[in-house]
Amino acid sequence: DTGVSQNPRHKITKRGQNVTFRCDPISEHNRLYWYRQTLGQGPEFLTYFQNEAQLEKSRLLSDRFSAERPKGSFSTLEIQRTEQGDSAMYLCASRPPSGTVAGNTIYFGEGSWLTVV
Amino acid sequence: KNQVEQSPQSLIILEGKNCTLQCNYTVSPFSNLRWYKQDTGRGPVSLTIMTFSENTKSNGRYTATLDADTKQSSLHITASQLSDSASYICVVSSMTGGSYIPTFGRGTSLIVHP
Numbered sequence: 423d424t425g426v427s428q429n430p431r432h433k434i435t436k437r438g439q440n441v442t443f444r445c446d447p448i449s450e451h452n453r454l455y456w457y458r459q460t461l462g463q464g465p466e467f468l469t470y471f472q473n474e475a476q477l478e479k480s481r482l483l484s485d486r487f488s489a490e491r492p493k494g495s496f497s498t499l500e501i502q503r504t505e506q507g508d509s510a511m512y513l514c515a516s517r518p519p520s521g522t523v524a525g526n527t528i529y530f531g532e533g534s535w536l537t538v539v
Numbered sequence: 540k541n542q543v544e545q546s547p548q549s550l551i552i553l554e555g556k557n558c559t560l561q562c563n564y565t566v567s568p569f570s571n572l573r574w575y576k577q578d579t580g581r582g583p584v585s586l587t588i589m590t591f592s593e594n595t596k597s598n599g600r601y602t603a604t605l606d607a608d609t610k611q612s613s614l615h616i617t618a619s620q621l622s623d624s625a626s627y628i629c630v631v632s633s634m635t636g637g638s639y640i641p642t643f644g645r646g647t648s649l650i651v652h653p
């Protein structure tokens with residue numbers, strides 16, 4: 423098990439273009455989170471999946487943002503019509519099912535850096 | 540509104556010295572509190588996790604404390620090393636509608652100088 427995997431690790435895009443990030447959680451982790459982090463700030467919660475169901479969605483997630491987890495395994499985060507303010511690191515995290523010994527620990531990926539020019 | 544406040548915002552210490560980072564929170568209902576270490580440009584890595592009934596937990600040179608009454612936590616780093624230079628983030632989770640939603644502090648940036 424190699425941990426939470428995110429790709430691409432870096433993406434530079436022109437304003438107005440669409441971008442998609444992928445997250446592969448640790449196998450058998452049924453809970454998956456997306457966060458956004460800008461320099462000097464802590465991660466900000468975007469959305470939460472339990473299996474394939476999107477249970478929570480932050481108000482930070484505008485209509486241009488959409489996340490999916492179609493089969494309850496990997497997840498994608500798509501940003502449409504990117505703006506310069508979208509430049510940030512997008513972190514994915516996964517967590518084992520509740521009731522397990524490690525169920526309270528969230529494991530983070532290395533993040534996907536987005537730069538909108 | 541659930542909030543997590545960390546202090547100091549940044550800290551510079553000499554190698555070998557000890558330091559203590561603070562975390563105050565207003566998260567309800569409280570589920571657990573974690574400290575993470577985040578190296579620049581990397582994802583956060585868990586250091587400790589504490590539930591309501593725990594008031595101290597150690598992980599090597601890192602010792603976290605929790606006072607659930609005053610809603611305060613601290614992370615003490617003993618005999619600092621250059622590799623301790625990183626951002627330390629306090630994360631408090633609450634149970635909302637059946638989902639655990641973590642609230643992150645902004646982090647304390649620690650620089651250890653030789």
